[in-house]
Amino acid sequence: MPPPLSSYGGCPIAPSSVIDGDGPRVALYTKEFAANPQRVYQELRARYGSLAPVEIAPGVPATLVVAYETAKRILHDPEHFPADPRTWQANVPLDCPVLPMLQWRPNAQRNTGAVHARLRSANTxxxxxxxxxxxxxxxxxxxxxxxxxxxxxxxxxxxxxxxxxxxxxxxxxxxxxxxxxxxxxxxxxxxxxxxxxxxxxxxxxxxxxxxxxxxxxxxxxxxxxxxxxxxxxxxxxxxxxxxxxxxxxxxxxxxxxxxxxxxxxxxxxxxxxxxxxxxxxxxxxxxxxELLFTDPPLANFCFSYPRQPIFIDGVWLPAHQPVLISMSACNNDPAVHSGDFIANRSHLAWGTGPHAxxxxxxxxxxxxxxxxxxxxxxxxxxxxxxxxxxQWRPGPYHRxxxxxxxxxxxxxxxxx
The missing domain is CATH 1.10.630.10 (Cytochrome P450)
Incomplete structure (x- = not known):
């Protein structure tokens, strides 16, 4: 049987790993995480590379993007990483604590394509x-x-x-x-x-x-x-x-x-x-x-939901499972972090791409x-x-x- 075709670029690549919700995940909602998130980001990057398995609430798996270039690639690709959560949402309990934040709404943040463009035009x-x-x-x-x-x-x-x-x-x-x-x-x-x-x-x-x-x-x-x-x-x-x-x-x-x-x-x-x-x-x-670079106030956000399994950075991401960008981890990515903050606005604190x-x-x-x-x-x-x-307030999104x-x-x- 031939290896599966990557849905990201169309190249036949055998997966080197899969993020699937069965393995250990790091909880982003605990007091321990809130107390020192940068240490956690460093450990995730060292262990997993650019894409790490996390939980945003008990029993709610997601993939956290901790590499700057990977984040930019995803944020500028709404075709493969749309912001519409409805398929994911259909299988989430109504009392899930992150559902009110992530649920579909008829607004620009939770839509893609022409619908997003129409709603965003009113916003701007x-x-x-x-x-x-x-x-x-x-x-x-x-x-x-x-x-x-x-x-x-x-x-x-x-x-x-x-x-x-x-x-x-x-x-x-x-x-x-x-x-x-x-x-x-x-x-x-x-x-x-x-x-x-x-x-x-x-x-x-x-x-x-x-x-x-x-x-x-x-x-x-x-x-x-x-x-x-x-x-x-x-x-x-x-x-x-x-x-x-x-x-x-x-x-x-x-x-x-x-x-x-x-x-x-x-x-x-x-x-x-x-x-x-x-x-x-x-x-x-x-x-x-400097604060926007080193410790952005919205640390982990910009959710997207791949329409189908997708291969990126040596990892298969499952369809319809949340992918969220760690603006904080990506801004501090050693691959791009120079320590020069003056007049340097290359950080991701405001997002980038169509949902910036x-x-x-x-x-x-x-x-x-x-x-x-x-x-x-x-x-x-x-x-x-x-x-x-x-004291830092616990929660997967904010700092x-x-x-x-x-x-x-x-x-x-x-x-x-």
Whole structure:
């Protein structure tokens, strides 16, 4: 019998290994993984090469891509690696904790080809209508107001008291969403990202809140993301608008919050950025770019589902099983990692190819404005606990601290 034909390139190649779900897999959802993921990525690369067998939830197998060039090849090949999960989803229990995050939705993130192009055109139109300068000013004003609530105390949890409320309020304003609806959206999205037992309920809360938002903007249009989506020539249905907003919030809150918090941690613990924040030789922009390279806020994502068994890098990947890109592992791949982060944007933190993030400039603008306002107000700020005592939230997708406690000299509130 002749060797099987590779479905990737059409060459007759006998498989050197198979990733099939029966062998040992590394769990990406544990506290142990969250505490030191880079060590795990190094071990996976040393043992398996570019493609490693993992679990994204108990009993849910996937393949993790840990090599930079392989990731780029996959991300630019939606024909062989489509983003539509419906065949995989049909065999997943309804109570699976990762299902709310990965399930098919009528949005650009979970579709391929012409459907993806139509839905993405509405997304990019709505996002490109944002005035980045106005967004920066908005973020700065919110930052000052939030800083004034704790600057006279001398201590704060920057995640809970500053970063999360700032990003949520900015995004709610840009989407045209009321604080009440926005709070429910944040609650639902947090449950989905954490893959907790409440993920299914969180998804229901999320969709209900965004249904209200869509109905409100159909009745009362404004100058906001939701209105522009509704008005776009793609003529989205109400359901499609709801699920484009799921992507906007999913990509807008959690990754941007993590980007700001993790960059602040980097700047407070690395002498090149000043340590105490005053004497650093590198800028906020430099810190953000380095963080996106070395420890991206969305560490493992960009899911795809091969239509048929596929041979790549000496491994057969099974049909319809999730393949996810470890942006964190790929950015730190020794084959491409030079250690030069200044003005180097070859990282994969925003993805690449047809599903690359269309809001990267907006996220970076919000992050830079928030950090600069905070450092201007509290330049001597330091971590309130040893860096090794910081706790990381478990979960297969994000690189997220549970809190960021800081201490500083109490200072009077700033003029608003």
């Amino acid at each position: 139109f709505a996002i490109n209508g944002i005035d980045l300068h106005a967004a920066q000013v908005l973020a700065e004003k919110i930052a000052v107001r939030l800083i004034n609530t704790f600057c006279a105390v001398g201590r704060a949890d920057l995640l809970a008291q500053f970063v999360h409320p700032l990003v949520s309020e900015v995004l709610n304003t840009l989407v045209g969403c009321s604080p009440d609806i926005g709070a429910r959206v944040a609650q639902g999205m947090a449950a989905i990202f954490d893959t907790s037992a409440d993920a299914e309920d969180g998804n229901a809360i999320l969709e209900s809140a965004l249904y209200e938002q869509t109905m409100h903007k159909i009745a009362e249009p404004g100058n906001d993301i939701t209105t522009r989506m509704i008005a776009h020539s793609a003529k989205l249905t109400e359901e499609e608008v709801i699920h484009q907003l799921v992507v906007i919030y999913g990509a807008g809150i959690e990754p941007t919050v993590n980007l700001i918090v993790n960059t602040l941690r980097l700047m407070m613990t690395n002498d090149r950025f000043g340590g105490g924040m005053v004497s650093g030789s590198l800028s906020t922009g430099d810190a953000l770019e 993030c269309p809001a990267k400039d907006l996220s970076s603008t919000i992050a830079r404005a928030a950090i600069d306002q905070l450092l201007d107000a509290l330049p001597e700020m330091e971590l309130a606990v040893p860096v090794e005592d910081l 997220s601290l549970a809190s960021l406690p800081v201490a500083f000299e109490p200072t009077p509130p700033m003029a608003v």
